[in-house]
Amino acid sequence: MSKIIEPLRGVHDVLPAQIAAWQHLERITRQVFASYGYEEFRVPVIEQTQLFKRSIGDFTDIVEKEMFSFVDQGEDHITLRPEATAGIVRAVISNGLLRDGRLRVWCMGPMFRRERPQAGRYRQFHQVDAEAFGFEGPDIDAEMILLSARLLKLLGLRGVSLKVNSLGTPASRAVYRDKLTAYFTAHAESLDEDSKRRLTGNPLRILDSKNPDMQRLIAAAPLLIESLDAESREHFESLCAQLRGAGVEYHVEPHLVRGLDYYTRTVFEWTTDQLGSQSTVCAGGRYDGLVAQLGGVDTPGIGWAMGQERIVMLLEKQNLEFSKRRPQLYLVLVGEQTGIPGLQLAEQLRDAWPDLSLQINLGGGSFKTQFKRADKSGAEFALVLGDDEAARGVVAVKALRREMAQEECPVERISERIGNLLGLKKGGERNHG
């Protein structure tokens, strides 16, 4: 026996027992995006390293130390995407999708960051991602937030709250940044180590510090919202008015800063207090300069990302139950001559009822053994085909979890009988998936 191979650090398997929560999330996601008229978009998980450096920012933690980057045999510099926006913007430009001027899309898939793992923070993790291009006004900001709110609500989650803020235009943010740098420099002796480091790199991040000793200093710092240019202020106020109009609760959080360089004006974040320090479940913002920065026609953009693992953790924590897909029928086959008739019976039933789930006993076994398996499968009914039934052209039907006497049914009438017993509909469900 050779040594078993362990999974890489920070990556996880989603086991069959956990899949119901994931499928619930995926189903609701598709449903909600469809209800807002967003189209699904699928883009590669690998891109040129340069793409992320240019979009996320050279001096962000993500680019500086968290990317899985490598040089392939053709000497291309490749990176596993650490987030979705950059790739989507690239794809939108590459495919000329902005010729229509406007675009609303979403995607779902794995992201990769080489961080120190923790519950709710993994090296391969998954995000649901929404992006919209070509909308100048705050109406799209409101729609994006409403969409995320609806998604969280339909997932059944409780205890998430919304924070919003505006970072202004790059120009007004630069003015604020200078003010802030001056303020913190004047109080440099009270800064902790992390904040001293951030003072030169990204002083806005100091505002985000969790250090209790810093809170006094931060509270007295100049507010970004006071440095906003008039247009950004108006944009933000309009957004807030729309949120109120739509009945969405929010808090203006003047210290809310996103870590990626490309954000402008609106930023927002949904958080929970149920996941320890990994409290953000969904976050995003506007990135008006990014498309131009990546070589496209200057087009405003906005987007958000939702951490699927974090959502699933919340679903599990809140004990939300999802209907498990289990077989409705288990076909017990005992005897020398029942193999082929059994297959034919199963296929006949599947032909008749596309939505039927039927598990066939494979590998033989005594009646007792097979009934044990039937029970464990979760099936509603066991169908029994033994030599005796096969010879007489009948199938025995036994209810496994409801009061009903065992009965026999001629093979030619079994489809109809099963359809009645399980309440199946011809042609199957529509709207599935």
Added chain:
RNA sequence: GUGGACGUAGCUCAGCUGGUAGAGCCCCGGAUUGUGAUUCCGGCCGUCGCGGGUUCGAGUCCCGUCGUCCACCCCA
């Protein structure tokens, strides 16, 4: 990247101050002829994360390493 806790059967865990491992669940089989979930009986399962060291002897002590988790950093 920094600090800390933990790591024993598939799962949940027990194993006192060092003497070469246990329970429950799960799984498999049986309780007279072709019928499950209960009950009873029996059975399988571990290089005690990995590698070194101390010792006559280590799951138990020491060092290293890998992994998980917590906080920070950062972020979804």
